[in-house]
Amino acid sequence: MSLPARARAHLSATDVRIARGGRPVLTGVNLTVSPGDRLGVVGENGRGKTTLLHVLAGTLTPDSGSVTRVGTVGVADQELPAADDRTVGDLIDVELAQVRAVLCAFDAATRALGQQRPGAEQDYADALADAESFGAWDADRRVDVSLAALGAVTDRDRPLAGLSVGQRYRIRLAGLLGAGHDLLLLDEPTNHLDASGLDHLTARLRAHPGGVVLVSHDRALLADVVTTVLDLDPTSDGLPRTYGGGYDGYREGHRAERERWELAYRDQENERRRLAQDLSAAQNRLVTGWRPDKGTGKHTRATRAPALVRAVHRRREALESHVLDVPKPPLRFQPPRLEATPGVTLLRADDVTVAGRLDTPRSVHLRAGERLVVTGPNGSGKSTLLAVLAERLKPDSGTVQRRRGARIGLLAQESPPPSRRRAFEVYEAALGRLVSSGVLREGDQVGLTQLGLLPSEAAHRPVHELSVGQQRRLDLAILLAARPQVILLDEPTNHLSMALVDELTEALSSTAAAVVLATHDRRLLRDTATWPRLRI
Structure with missing residues (x-):
């Protein structure tokens, strides 16, 4: 017996790489998202989070690597056209396009079954399974619930042109949450939401039976929602890190990773410093070796010189061969000491x-x-x-x-x-x-x-x-x-x-x-x- 459609849904990326103007934007990204997984993507601005979302959505082709998508995908990015002659209902229909198509297919299969066409029973069973997978008959109600909870305009005849960017965003997000997609890709979805809207979004994402990829700087949303975190910030080897255990697991893992990086860099620097000191000491011995104690003959000086020269060469070669393979870690905040007399x-x-x-x-x-x-x-x-x-x-x-x-x-x-x-x-x-x-x-x-x-x-x-x-x-x-x-x-x-x-x-x-x-x-x-x- 095959698994239901949603249970088969998954999203994976293998060794995805993208460069812009010769500068790496994404390097060696690997991830897998299955039903029940909620992946948070974090990193400072400019680290390629939005670019990765476009790659996962299929709107951008990576320079190398591959992406596999099984199941329906809903995307909420940060861009939304400002000039729009559509209505609220039109925008919702865009998000529910697949739901509408599934219901149309079910209606057609129902008519075919009533007409007893050959193969109609299997077509009807397939169409029913698709409609149930989407929760298609309940989709508009789910949208209405989200519109109200997000503080969005509920009048579907209202023109979009007179609405703010925040209102249009909330309408689109409500449509997306109601559409029943297998996979949700969300880019900074807390923008334009108030406290009640944040609570609703958090609850819906936690309850979503499919997979979620969430790009966000909202630490509270990450802490409340994600099961795994993909960190695109710099690392010692230049590759992204994936941390399990939700947001707390990411914080602990990121801290440990940074400490290991700093320790490796310090060890490397200390070794280079030691080699430099050895070279300096050998060079000093070479200089002082030409000035032996009073009374020492020329023959003694001559026999000592080659050994000292060889020592200098060995130390210099050791220093030159010491490869700095651990890059300098990012800066760590070092606040100055602030003093004030207690109780004053x-x-x-x-x-x-x-x-x-x-x-x-x-x-x-x-x-x-x-x-x-x-x-x-x-x-x-x-x-x-x-x-x-x-x-x-x-x-x-x-x-x-x-x-x-x-x-x-x-x-x-x-x-x-x-x-x-x-x-x-x-x-x-x-x-x-x-x-x-x-x-x-x-x-x-x-x-x-x-x-x-x-x-x-x-x-x-x-x-x-x-x-x-x-x-x-x-x-x-x-x-x-x-x-x-x-x-x-x-x-x-x-x-x-x-x-x-x-x-x-x-x-x-x-x-x-x-x-x-x-x-x-x-x-x-x-x-x-x-x-x-x-x-x-």
């Missing part, structure tokens, strides 16, 4: 308001080492409150007091307009202003690359040429280099890699400075669940 009040705001932006009076009292999470829906005034605390915005009522000499730093949601100066010049200019104004002591300065946020290559590029994530790292570097005693963070996980967010969260939990953060990041909210909350 650093910042106090009493009943502050800003007309039209923060109408309800709010108060914040911060001592060194204290933590606070500011929560609330978009537009509730979280960013406004942080700007008031940072004294970048004057309140219309209430007061703000800071301890004399207290250093307060704010990481805003968005980076300032990018400069045409190089990143390290912007960084050094910021530090120079702090030193000249007496806010920062000369000896407290730390170099940009010492923080582990930007590699030397990026630090020497103009800021406007950096990626959004790199600009965000520069903002964070400037903030921390000022050695703030109060750290105000507005959506600090925006545009940062998952590894850096984990490292930053750990640093914030242990610093002596006071920390206030405003965030919608569900994983960060979980990681700071013990921190006091202020709901705006």
Whole structure:
């Protein structure tokens, strides 16, 4: 007896490779997704996650390697046409095209059976099996449920042209979730979703009987949904890594992998250093060998010289033959030490308001080492409150007091307009202003690359040429280099890699400075669940 169609469904990729402009985008990707598997694909921007999704969907042919697809495939990528003269129903019908085709085939098979055509019974059985596999008769109801849960427009006659990108995306996602595909390929599906929409998406993906490939930066969604993680970030041998055990398994595996890489690199560097020291010592002996103790004859000098020369040659050959086969690991975040006297009040705001932006009076009292999470829906005034605390915005009522000499730093949601100066010049200019104004002591300065946020290559590029994530790292570097005693963070996980967010969260939990953060990041909210909350 053969397996049902969905049970036979699977997706596999073998040694997939893609290059663009001579630069590798994907190298040696291997994966298998079967019913019940939920594969998360992670990596920093530019690592080829979306490219891989297109390869798996069949819309992009790899330079080498192969992809096998068995079963129906539904794809939700990030691109959606802005100009559209269709209706909501038209967009849903696109996602349900296979369902419609299956129902048409079933209707035709039913008519043929009624007419007692030869072979009609087998055709009817096959059509019924296909319709049941899709849950075809229930598809539109499933779509309606998802439309409501995702906060999408439910009127199928509504023109798409008058809807926002977010609304159109939610409609398409609802159609995809209702279509009953064997395999789902999703690219950043949490974009444009609110809390209830996120809950619905999470539940649907966990309950999906087929296979799922999920490209996402949403750590909470990954933690709640995936069974396996494919990591496209750099590795010691340049090949992707696959980790079982869900998102927690990935975090543990990734950490262990990084530690092994760093250890291998240190061992390699230490061996090269030892060989260089041996060569230097041999060269010194060669020099001093020509100056033997007083009274030693020329014959002694002559017999010693060849052995010393041979020793130098051996050491040089050993050094030259030592191959550096372990590449330098990526930077690890190294925050500066932030000091503040425990228990001292650093910042106090009493009943502050800003007309039209923060109408309800709010108060914040911060001592060194204290933590606070500011929560609330978009537009509730979280960013406004942080700007008031940072004294970048004057309140219309209430007061703000800071301890004399207290250093307060704010990481805003968005980076300032990018400069045409190089990143390290912007960084050094910021530090120079702090030193000249007496806010920062000369000896407290730390170099940009010492923080582990930007590699030397990026630090020497103009800021406007950096990626959004790199600009965000520069903002964070400037903030921390000022050695703030109060750290105000507005959506600090925006545009940062998952590894850096984990490292930053750990640093914030242990610093002596006071920390206030405003965030919608569900994983960060979980990681700071013990921190006091202020709901705006």
